[in-house]
Amino acid sequence: xxxxxxxxxxxxxxxxxxxxxxxxxxxxxxxxxxxxxxxxxxxxxxxxxxxxxxxxxxxxxxxxxxxxxxxxxxxxxxxxxxxxxxxxxxxxxxxxxxxxxxxxxxxxxxxxxxxxxxxxxxxxxxxxxxxxxxxxxxxxxxxxxxxxxxxxxxxxxxxxxxxxxxxxxxxxxxxxxxxxxxxxxxxxxxxxxxxxxxxxxxxxxxxxxxxxxxxxxxxxxxxxxxxxxxxxxxxxxxxxxxxxxxxxxxxxxxxxxxxxxxxxxxxxxxxxxxxxxxxxxxxxxxxxxxxxxxxxxxxxxxxxxxxxxxxxxxxxxxxxxxxxxxxxxxxxxxxxxxxxxxxxxxxxxxxxxxxxxxxxxxxxxxxxxxxxxxxxxxxxxxxxxxxxxxxxxxxxxxxxxxxxxxxxxxxxxxxxxxxxxxxxxxxxxxxxxxxxxxxxxxxxxxxxxxxxxxxxxxxxxxxxxxxxxxxxxx
Ligand SMILES: O=c1ccn([C@@H]2O[C@H](COP(=O)(O)O)[C@@H](O)[C@H]2O)c(=O)[nH]1
Numbered sequence: 127x128x129x130x131x132x133x134x135x136x137x138x139x140x141x142x143x144x145x146x147x148x149x150x151x152x153x154x155x156x157x158x159x160x161x162x163x164x165x166x167x168x169x170x171x172x173x174x175x176x177x178x179x180x181x182x183x184x185x186x187x188x189x190x191x192x193x194x195x196x197x198x199x200x201x202x203x204x205x206x207x208x209x210x211x212x213x214x215x216x217x218x219x220x221x222x223x224x225x226x227x228x229x230x231x232x233x234x235x236x237x238x239x240x241x242x243x244x245x246x247x248x249x250x251x252x253x254x255x256x257x258x259x260x261x262x263x264x265x266x267x268x269x270x271x272x273x274x275x276x277x278x279x280x281x282x283x284x285x286x287x288x289x290x291x292x293x294x295x296x297x298x299x300x301x302x303x304x305x306x307x308x309x310x311x312x313x314x315x316x317x318x319x320x321x322x323x324x325x326x327x328x329x330x331x332x333x334x335x336x337x338x339x340x341x342x343x344x345x346x347x348x349x350x351x352x353x354x355x356x357x358x359x360x361x362x363x364x365x366x367x368x369x370x371x372x373x374x375x376x377x378x379x380x381x382x383x384x385x386x387x388x389x390x391x392x393x394x395x396x397x398x399x400x401x402x403x404x405x406x407x408x409x410x411x412x413x414x415x416x417x418x419x420x421x422x423x424x425x426x427x428x429x430x431x432x433x434x435x436x437x438x439x440x441x442x443x444x445x446x447x448x449x450x451x452x453x454x455x456x457x458x459x460x461x462x463x464x465x466x467x468x469x470x471x472x473x474x475x476x477x478x479x480x481x482x483x484x485x486x487x488x489x490x491x492x493x494x495x496x497x498x499x500x501x502x503x504x505x506x507x508x509x510x511x512x513x514x515x516x517x518x519x520x521x522x523x524x525x526x527x528x529x530x531x532x533x534x535x536x537x538x539x540x541x542x543x544x545x546x547x548x549x550x551x552x553x554x555x556x557x558x559x560x561x562x563x564x565x566x567x568x569x570x571x572x573x574x575x576x577x578x579x580x581x582x583x584x585x586x587x588x589x590x591x592x593x594x595x596x597x598x599x600x
Pocket of ligand 1: 399428536566567568
């Protein structure tokens with residue numbers, strides 16, 4: 127039997143065992159859908175399991191070189207097992223939760239750093255479940271750049287995965303499956319049309335991944351982050367209910383520590399300019415780190431590196447400040463080219479690190495052009511494990527929901543300072559311009575009562591974020 131015939135047979139079998147259902151259903155994200163897939167039932171049908179594994183093997187695995195296979199838990203686990211035996215390729219298992227005892231491993235099985243791992247999944251909608259597995263594998267130093275799936279619901283998953291450097295192939299798209307069922311008179315032409323109509327609605331630009339970034343809550347985005355610092359920052363924001371980054375632009379270390387003692391509980395991130403501190407000592411860093419740990423915030427050194435890779439590596443790791451030893455993330459210009467990212471990536475003394483690339487600036491008359499911004503975003507895509515996000519001003523600057531938009535130039539009223547800084551309001555930067563983490567400096571630091579001002583900023587910024595993700599934007 128030809129592979130085409132086998133695919134048709136599989137589609138008809140999936141319909142027969144109720145793995146594909148038609149009617150009025152609600153998806154996990156609360157959207158109505160006329161078609162529902164539940165491939166969990168296939169484990170009760172060994173013939174169908176075998177047919178699936180034969181097709182996946184013939185189409186995608188036979189001629190592929192990979193060291194490991196890994197199924198996305200849970201439905202794809204038995205399929206991955208069958209494929210592993212058929213292809214005589216080692217398999218890994220990803221735990222959904224790390225064990226709280228013993229090895230605390232998330233990935234079970236034997237592997238080497240750099241092993242390439244092919245991901246196997248049953249159905250892909252947004253691609254987020256595949257990405258969770260990809261992220262855990264990448265954290266272990268495995269290469270996860272390809273995924274094979276039974277069914278692509280054609281709802282942005284393939285594009286979302288490609289953005290995260292994962293190429294996805296499927297046995298069927300939803301349209302192909304529907305066409306087989308209509309052709310074989312399993313469903314009426316009208317039902318087929320309804321499904322295709324539904325698909326074209328959910329595929330319309332408004333649900334494309336670029337808009338999803340700003341609509342997804344931080345806790346969901348944490349799962350899509352490929353940089354460990356971005357993941358931590360999303361988690362902190364969700365737990366502390368604050369997206370406020372305080373820019374502690376003060377020149378006295380005592381004043382900085384006093385201020386953070388009061389406002390640290392209200393912020394997710396503290397941004398420093400370490401070279402403006404007049405009484406810097408390494409004791410200051412110790413105390414800053416203790417505060418960060420006790421009050422649960424991360425530290426961003428806004429160094430804006432902009433030199434050749436070798437110099438940046440020295441600036442990051444040596445000298446008076448030894449930034450790599452204490453900053454969770456640093457800011458960096460893309461102007462000198464990729465060498466700067468290679469340098470920051472190559473530093474070996476850090477447990478986790480992140481970089482915010484400057485894609486746009488808040489200051490009037492800055493020389494950044496749209497082409498420069500686009501090239502910056504492209505450059506970042508090559509370093510998914512290093513990049514925490516972008517310092518930028520616009521919602522459409524990047525799409526990846528696993529990255530963070532850090533936006534400075536924010537005060538409660540729009541205004542300008544006398545040296546070209548432009549301030550927008552919280553409503554504008556969050557609801558219109560897509561900011562995720564909002565940088566406030568003098569709006570708090572120069573206030574009469576910084577503590578009460580920080581609470582006002584925190585509450586206002588969080589209200590805007592909640593409005594954005596609940597979709598109640600006017
Ligand atoms: O485009 C940019 C990039 C960075 N910054 C920094 O943010 C703060 C803003 O302080 P305010 O007192 O709120 O103006 C400051 O440290 C800048 O260096 C920015 O403003 N714009």
